[in-house]
Amino acid sequence: MRKLVVLLAMPSDFDGIILNQTNFAKAKQYLGTQHFQALYDMRSPDGVCLHLEALAIIAGTIMNGGTLFLVCPDFAQLSQIPDSDSLRWNDGKLITTPNFYRYFQKLIQKYQFSVTMPRKKDFLLPASGQKMQIFCEFTPEQQQIFEQLPKHLADIHLILADRGRGKSTLAGQLAKSLAEHHSVIITAKSRAALPQFLAQLTNVVSHESLQFIAPDQLIASIAQKCISPNHWLFIDEAASLPLPMLQTLCRYFHKVVLTTTTHNYEGTGRGFSLRFKSQCSRTYQEWHLTKPLRWEENDPLEQFINELLLLDESEQTEPLAQYYQLFANAHYKTTPTDLRRLFDGENQQCFSYQENGQVIGAIWALNEGGLSDALTEQVWSGTRRPAGNLVAQYLCAQGNLKSACTLHSMRISRIAIQPEKQQQGIGKRLVSDFILQISKQIRPLDFISVSFGMSDCLLKFWQQSGFVLVQITPNREASSGYQSAMMLYPISEAGNQFVAQAVAKFQRDAPVLPYCEALFPNKVADYALDESDQQNLHGFAFAQRSFSACFASLKRLYTQYPEGLAILRDNLEQNSLTLAAPQKQTLAQFRLAVRDVLAAKCQ
Numbered sequence: 001m002r003k004l005v006v007l008l009a010m011p012s013d014f015d016g017i018i019l020n021q022t023n024f025a026k027a028k029q030y031l032g033t034q035h036f037q038a039l040y041d042m043r044s045p046d047g048v049c050l051h052l053e054a055l056a057i058i059a060g061t062i063m064n065g066g067t068l069f070l071v072c073p074d075f076a077q078l079s080q081i082p083d084s085d086s087l088r089w090n091d092g093k094l095i096t097t098p099n100f101y102r103y104f105q106k107l108i109q110k111y112q113f114s115v116t117m118p119r120k121k122d123f124l125l126p127a128s129g130q131k132m133q134i135f136c137e138f139t140p141e142q143q144q145i146f147e148q149l150p151k152h153l154a155d156i157h158l159i160l161a162d163r164g165r166g167k168s169t170l171a172g173q174l175a176k177s178l179a180e181h182h183s184v185i186i187t188a189k190s191r192a193a194l195p196q197f198l199a200q201l202t203n204v205v206s207h208e209s210l211q212f213i214a215p216d217q218l219i220a221s222i223a224q225k226c227i228s229p230n231h232w233l234f235i236d237e238a239a240s241l242p243l244p245m246l247q248t249l250c251r252y253f254h255k256v257v258l259t260t261t262t263h264n265y266e267g268t269g270r271g272f273s274l275r276f277k278s279q280c281s282r283t284y285q286e287w288h289l290t291k292p293l294r295w296e297e298n299d300p301l302e303q304f305i306n307e308l309l310l311l312d313e314s315e316q317t318e319p320l321a322q323y324y325q326l327f328a329n330a331h332y333k334t335t336p337t338d339l340r341r342l343f344d345g346e347n348q349q350c351f352s353y354q355e356n357g358q359v360i361g362a363i364w365a366l367n368e369g370g371l372s373d374a375l376t377e378q379v380w381s382g383t384r385r386p387a388g389n390l391v392a393q394y395l396c397a398q399g400n401l402k403s404a405c406t407l408h409s410m411r412i413s414r415i416a417i418q419p420e421k422q423q424q425g426i427g428k429r430l431v432s433d434f435i436l437q438i439s440k441q442i443r444p445l446d447f448i449s450v451s452f453g454m455s456d457c458l459l460k461f462w463q464q465s466g467f468v469l470v471q472i473t474p475n476r477e478a479s480s481g482y483q484s485a486m487m488l489y490p491i492s493e494a495g496n497q498f499v500a501q502a503v504a505k506f507q508r509d510a511p512v513l514p515y516c517e518a519l520f521p522n523k524v525a526d527y528a529l530d531e532s533d534q535q536n537l538h539g540f541a542f543a544q545r546s547f548s549a550c551f552a553s554l555k556r557l558y559t560q561y562p563e564g565l566a567i568l569r570d571n572l573e574q575n576s577l578t579l580a581a582p583q584k585q586t587l588a589q590f591r592l593a594v595r596d597v598l599a600a601k602c603q
Helices: 024-030 052-059 075-080 098-110 140-151 167-178 215-223 243-252 271-279 300-308 319-330 336-344 373-381 390-397 426-439 456-464 493-512 531-542 551-560 566-573 583-602
Strands: 003-007 017-019 035-041 062-071 114-116 156-161 184-187 210-212 232-235 255-261 284-289 348-355 358-369 408-417 447-453 468-476 483-490
Touching: 003 300, 017 024, 017 052, 024 052, 035 052, 052 062, 052 300, 052 336, 075 098, 098 300, 098 336, 140 167, 140 284, 156 167, 167 184, 167 232, 167 255, 184 215, 215 243, 232 243, 243 255, 243 271, 319 336, 319 348, 319 358, 319 408, 336 348, 348 408, 348 426, 358 390, 358 426, 373 390, 390 408, 390 447, 390 468, 390 483, 408 426, 426 447, 426 456, 447 456, 447 493, 456 468, 456 483, 468 493, 483 493, 493 551, 531 551, 531 583, 551 566, 551 583, 566 583
Parallel strands: 003 062, 003 114, 017 035, 035 062, 156 255, 156 284, 184 210, 184 232, 232 255, 408 447
Antiparallel strands: 348 358, 358 408, 447 483, 468 483
């Protein structure tokens, strides 16, 4: 059995991996490696620091019989000490996190992990040292998949498993076997994340029949039609790649094997398998590995991490835990960072719909706006991007709507309904009740916002809930493949005026913008300059407003002064937001040209 030991002081000598605040962000380099012991140092100059992703990753590398040491001198006072990890998820503000640490301490006690001073005997390695587990023979589960998968008629195969179940070992052996008679391609987010997979590929007959190609290179090769679809494609930890990329790969190659971790705590939520399966248009087969190989069944360290990160479908009495499980099941990208924010983040609100004491649906909303005039001006001019205020800042900086930052709003960050309760109108009822509650507050907000990947069904849902579209992003989301849409619902009189202004401005600009012309195909573009355009152009010429934020205004100015803005001709006539390299120099030249035209206009 593996164990966790909480140390009340840093040991004077330790032989093994040491993770601390300086290298938590690099923890992913240890994925796929194995160690008999590792030390996770929670100490921080500000108090403590608990980076959950790093903790979960390093716990997954501990071999059977090994120990994860957690250095935390102030363990008894955790709920009263500032946690510097909060700077990542609390808009850059340092706070104490009592809700999460009470939960954390309760689990340490539940699993009876030691809380003690360092003892030299605890750090002695076994005589055999630390050795990565190598392939010997398959478990019955692995053997069954190894024999049946290559013969199965399905085009797409998804191998699902928790950590330590031999998923990468199996995939590597499958790829090696298939390479004897087929061309095999392996891809993953990075080659460095494949040590266990690649360790299986020794003595391959022909390296030409089995090769690693990075995902971006594969996509480029498909676009250029310079790679044959007649391959077996293996995608390791598929949930770490964007869904649109996976869809492209799965549509193109004749046979695809995807592997992913059920509890993919370093970047994706459990919504992956549901989302991927629903969007897969080819014949599909799912395979599962359940028996742990790196440690024993009912391993206490695995159970502790699973419960700490709420990875299991266990019944929870804590409302915040119920909310998180609901969001993790519904959303493709739900991470431990969201867990920390949900438990203790400031300026947020959760609202739920319950039946028989069970949370059936929930909304997670964050306060935005209320910024000072001075800070708002800096956001608008492009010189500041303070943490938080996602929609408010975007509407100000990209939409040329300063009031978005000064007014008080609330952004619906997540909304989720239990899968078996969907398509019953609960989502619309939940939104309606949430709006009603917000409207009854002593100091009501000015408006509610929401931002999401703009699929037809989601756009229709929010429109039917009374929200209006006011902005679309130029780029597509990596996870969904859709452009992000931003929609608003007014609450106060000031909110009504602002939302009407935002709608009018968006509908006027959309026919001129290259990324949303299709929304209003029959609307004649308005090329007359108004007061908003003048403000936008001045911000572009004399401040740091971005080219994309000012594109519509620049195009209107160009129709009146094509000679003066000849340097912008290619971008404006070809509807391109991409600046020629070197981009900084090109942007500076564009600003000078606009400045000269504005000066000539005033004479």
